[in-house]
Amino acid sequence: MILAEFHDGLGVVALVGRVKVQVRSEEFADQGMIHAVHVASFPTKREADLVDTLRVAGNLSISLVAVDECGAVVGHVAFSPVTVAGATAGVGMAPVAVLAECRCQGIAAELIRRGLALCQEAGHGFVVVLGDPAYYSRFGFAPAADWSLSDEYGGGSAFQAIEFKPGSIPATGGVVRYAPEFAALGD
Numbered sequence: 001m002i003l004a005e006f007h008d009g010l011g012v013v014a015l016v017g018r019v020k021v022q023v024r025s026e027e028f029a030d031q032g033m034i035h036a037v038h039v040a041s042f043p044t045k046r047e048a049d050l051v052d053t054l055r056v057a058g059n060l061s062i063s064l065v066a067v068d069e070c071g072a073v074v075g076h077v078a079f080s081p082v083t084v085a086g087a088t089a090g091v092g093m094a095p096v097a098v099l100a101e102c103r104c105q106g107i108a109a110e111l112i113r114r115g116l117a118l119c120q121e122a123g124h125g126f127v128v129v130l131g132d133p134a135y136y137s138r139f140g141f142a143p144a145a146d147w148s149l150s151d152e153y154g155g156g157s158a159f160q161a162i163e164f165k166p167g168s169i170p171a172t173g174g175v176v177r178y179a180p181e182f183a184a185l186g187d
Contacts, residue, residue: 021074021107023114026063031055033073034065041097046185050095054080059179061091062118066098066107074102077111079119080181082128084149085174089125089165092178096131112139116162125168128176130155148173 026034031052038048054060059080066075075098079091093115098107116139119127128144129136130151141160144150147169151159159176163169 020069021066021110023064023066023110026060026065026076030065030067030073034063034076037073037076037099038095038097040099042095047095047097050181050185051076051078053181053184054078054179057179057181059181061124062115062122064111064115064118066102066111068102074099075107075111077108077115079115079124079127080179082176082178084176085170085172087125087168087170089123089168090176091119091124091127092176092182093127093129094178094182109138116140120164125165126161126163128159128161130159133157133160136160144176149176150174151176152178 034051035048038051039045042048051060051063055063060078061081062079064077065073068074077093077096079093081088082090082092084090093112096108096111116127128149128151129141130153133141133143137160140162142162143157144159144161147161147163149159149161149169152175161169
């Protein structure tokens with residue numbers, strides 16, 4: 001829950017739970033801290049390496065950080081291009097991470113909300129995510145199967161989509177393909 005919010009000229013600063021964070025686009029100096037947040041948040045460093053390889057390949061469409069009052073990155077969300085049946089208007093949201101000591105304070109939710117708003121402003125027609133339907137439905141995600149979409153990872157009901165521009169998801173649906181850097185996650 002956001003308790004207060006104001007703009008400081010650099011990004012949005014929000015009092016989220018008990019922590020004052022600034023949500024903004026990543027900067028070059030954030031890269032090491034972003035990597036560390038993902039290493040600390042997942043069982044392996046695969047997601048951290050994924051973000052790094054997406055960045056190097058130029059496939060981070062949107063990359064937001066949550067920064068605490070001391071300037072430390074405490075959370076991150078990435079959006080990268082996806083395709084389905086030749087359509088390239090979409091992005092995938094992954095990964096999302098928040099340091100353990102900062103969780104359950106709404107930071108991930110704020111990163112996701114800001115990221116989705118930026119996706120819409122940038123003209124992305126749809127966003128897909130692979131995650132808990134009970135959590136992601138609060139942001140407007142619905143089962144991707146509603147659009148006859150599936151993913152290459154067998155996500156089933158955990159694979160969800162939100163369409164910003166009607167018709168941006170092909171009427172025939174299809175298999176959503178993530179940026180090639182995601183293939184390394186399976187190794």
